[in-house]
Amino acid sequence: MSKTNHDNDVEFISALAELLRENDLTELEVMREYGKDDSLNVRVSRQTQVATVVAPAAAPVAAAPVAAAAPAAAAEAASDDPASHPGAVTSPMVGTVYLQAEPGAPSFVSVGAQVAEGDTILIVEAMKTMNHIPAPKSGTVKRILVGDGDTVEYGAPLVIIE
Numbered sequence: 001m002s003k004t005n006h007d008n009d010v011e012f013i014s015a016l017a018e019l020l021r022e023n024d025l026t027e028l029e030v031m032r033e034y035g036k037d038d039s040l041n042v043r044v045s046r047q048t049q050v051a052t053v054v055a056p057a058a059a060p061v062a063a064a065p066v067a068a069a070a071p072a073a074a075a076e077a078a079s080d081d082p083a084s085h086p087g088a089v090t091s092p093m094v095g096t097v098y099l100q101a102e103p104g105a106p107s108f109v110s111v112g113a114q115v116a117e118g119d120t121i122l123i124v125e126a127m128k129t130m131n132h133i134p135a136p137k138s139g140t141v142k143r144i145l146v147g148d149g150d151t152v153e154y155g156a157p158l159v160i161i162e
Helices: 003-022 060-080
Strands: 027-035 038-045 088-090 095-098 120-126 129-134 139-144 157-161
Touching (some): 003 027, 003 038, 120 157
Antiparallel strands (some): 027 038, 088 157, 095 120
16 A cells, blocks of 8 residues: 555544544444455444433432342343343344335234244345345244334344244
8 A cells, every 4th residue: 555545544534533523423434445455444433431320319228229129120121121032033234124025015024923934024224225134043923123114223123033
């Protein structure tokens, strides 16, 4: 790589960092192609600080039951978390979910429907590409956790199949 490309790359990375800051983003990834076997992959990310505010207890006696209840509530919430369910099908990408092939068409699946491994259960659109999401195993659709047109993140639970 020439010195000119290196100088341009430094300016490019600085511009990406500025874009990250200005738009309050946490991560940005870009790949630049210069030619055959010559490219630049850049991933700029930053950590965000999460402030935790703890309200003072009204009375010392009330603090103990609240503290004891917190782990129980956290354990209950974890068991209700669809992402931790063994039959959860998660999103392989960030995108928009579609439950049918086109508007007005029947849904790919419904609650109670039997699916075979490899059957399309929904579509996630990412960057104008329709990605068919297959059932990872055969079974019964127990829950559909997203709605048509919902935006999903990578790893978000979509459907539970048992």
